[in-house]
Amino acid sequence: MENIDYLIHAKWIITCEENNRILENHALAIKDNKILAIIPNNVAQQKYTAAQTEHYTSHAVMPGLINSHTHLAMNIFRGLADDLELMDWLTNYIWPAEGKWVSDELVYDGSLLAMAEMIRSGTTCFNDMYFFLGATARAAEISGMRAHIGMTIIDDVPTAWAKTADEYFARSLEFYQQYKNHPLIVPTFAPHSTYTVSRKSLERIKQLAHDYQLKINIHLQEAPAEMTASLAKHGKTPLQHLDELDMVTPQLIAIHMTQITEEDMEILQLGNPSIVHCPESNMKLVSGACPVDQLLKRNINVALGTDGAASNNDLDMISEMRSAAFLGKLTANDPKALSAISTLRMATVNGAKALGIHHVTGSLAAGKAADFIAIDLEQIETQPLYHPESQIVYAASRNQVTDVWVNGKQLLKNRQLTTLDEKELLQKAQIWRTRIKN
């Protein structure tokens, strides 16, 4: 008998490995925060002595969901204004609210609130982009989540966090130095977009990202107006603008991409960046629909993100998967497009690939980190059950996520948060609501 830390018995295990295996009555053996083995329940019981054993008898266990595009602190502005034209929404509601309220305190409280929401819906890892990065990182350390935090760069848009491009770089590099060796927190670059970041700043980011081996996140070709403006100004699409700077590489994470020309498609195939699809934000703000099926067929990696809760209006990756599958099929005009299993992969392993942590997480396999969730499928809404992956993508809701583990630590236990105080967070939310509403 081998001593291990945890033995996790499950009704089903969905590995999200290449072979898309769905195992029945198997167990995860966990030691030193890593998956040691995935073997049949009965074999596991003969082979291991575990310090703690869990029985997820009516659950599917799968890799934790990876939310590949967020603006966590914007949770504070959730539902402040909806059903508006993008520029009306931004200029008359969101920017004024941000200008007035964004601070270290707001980002800390908003990020914690967002992390509580993410953990409660099965997300174990996020890829954020906002201001006051230190506040988000402190929140992540408390929550225990795996956190990729974007060092936002914007030219000539002063915020409470930084006034000039130089200040944005200075704050970012400070953050990088502080967190570069953290086990769960990974700094990334996050130039906001090609229309708000100068060529000079983009080149500086390129150099730094190369030196430090960091991912570069950018909002790219989110909506038709962005394309029109770029074509008018540069005679090329934003992607082509980046390509000219040799920035379309596997380091690039291109967020949204609802607009893709034929020439763009070739650039994507040659450069091999990752795309983050945010279907609910794109629908709600009428940005368009990313041609996900076309991208996947060309072996371009597509991950999934919710975008900020102010535009979406939640951080629920379970419902985002369903929306991605529905919109993906309609856009491709093909009901076979974005199958349940390929959508699950977008929300897990493809996210890990985009963030460059595929060797660490994103699927369940021996040697990878113990980042996994349990979803109870023995509920009225997901019965009878013929295929667990179909129930998760097409019928389950976030409250069926009962348990969440990140790097061998349990963050949600039978629906209860273990690292965060739900009541305190609800009180904080109400304090912010009172301040902002008045």
Added chain:
Amino acid sequence: MENIDYLIHAKWIITCEENNRILENHALAIKDNKILAIIPNNVAQQKYTAAQTEHYTSHAVMPGLINSHTHLAMNIFRGLADDLELMDWLTNYIWPAEGKWVSDELVYDGSLLAMAEMIRSGTTCFNDMYFFLGATARAAEISGMRAHIGMTIIDDVPTAWAKTADEYFARSLEFYQQYKNHPLIVPTFAPHSTYTVSRKSLERIKQLAHDYQLKINIHLQEAPAEMTASLAKHGKTPLQHLDELDMVTPQLIAIHMTQITEEDMEILQLGNPSIVHCPESNMKLVSGACPVDQLLKRNINVALGTDGAASNNDLDMISEMRSAAFLGKLTANDPKALSAISTLRMATVNGAKALGIHHVTGSLAAGKAADFIAIDLEQIETQPLYHPESQIVYAASRNQVTDVWVNGKQLLKNRQLTTLDEKELLQKAQIWRTRIKN
């Protein structure tokens, strides 16, 4: 002090009346299964002595959701097959399964399972179309839901319920005679579609529906192939075919309508039928997108339905509202289209109008039946809260529905079903799964 049955205090009351009032700290006074008054909490306490008082202190109380298109018993086939071409799905999976398994027993068990799901997600009234109507009606009587049950007519498609058109009519009229005076169960006609029901049968339905004053439900212009076939066969669209028979009237409930020509639009405006929009089914099966915003702007009544759980894959009207708003905005290319409040109206009062029970239910007003639900919005996912209607449509999930009342009777009490046995239903689901899977 006036004696009443129930006093329901709520943090918010969303009436879904024409004025779209959202009241804070008001109460519903309920007597003899009807709403007697909606007045401020403190006034209510001085005016009424209630046999029972409820305090929904962190909840929005709103009209029960009306699911205007279902095939309830198909819950048994939920997730049996997904991600397939429509005809492959129908001919190789659904029809064989139905042919082999549909029976009074399956319809009864499947309908009960569906009703449990609907009650748990805030639906108080449904508009069904299937076979073995008596089984659905018996289930409805047990569950306590408001049930509109379609008398299905199909020519030359024999089922276990009826072999010929004459037999479909005979079974239907038998059902009508049994339930014509029921307080909560309403028979309707449900010719399957113009491509499966002959002109002769349609004319017979028209006459009977006129004599008995019944609504006529029909799947209409669901997908492009239906349009192409109708144009090839009749030289007109299915709607135009019905119009020629003088069947496009306020009695008609046209389900799906993803394809609408300019000429069709004029017919709809003149005839004034109701449309049922099923966005998730239409996306998943790649049927198309109903131009809801255009219809609403022309004052055509649009209600909301989930379709059967085999195609959708749930009966969750909360998520269906979100999908309707998202798809509606994208289709209209206008983020102002299908606002939160207009989407709430589609799922409530517009459904009541479609079913012809607007004088009884669909909004909260003195004199209407006590059909209402409470949604707890003081949860991490719906905080901070600036506008309750936004949180319900864009951020809430079905499990936040805590209490459901139909005609003054409580069917869900703090998430517990009062009329149905959840455990027994889960066992039944597993028995059907074992039978069908093997």
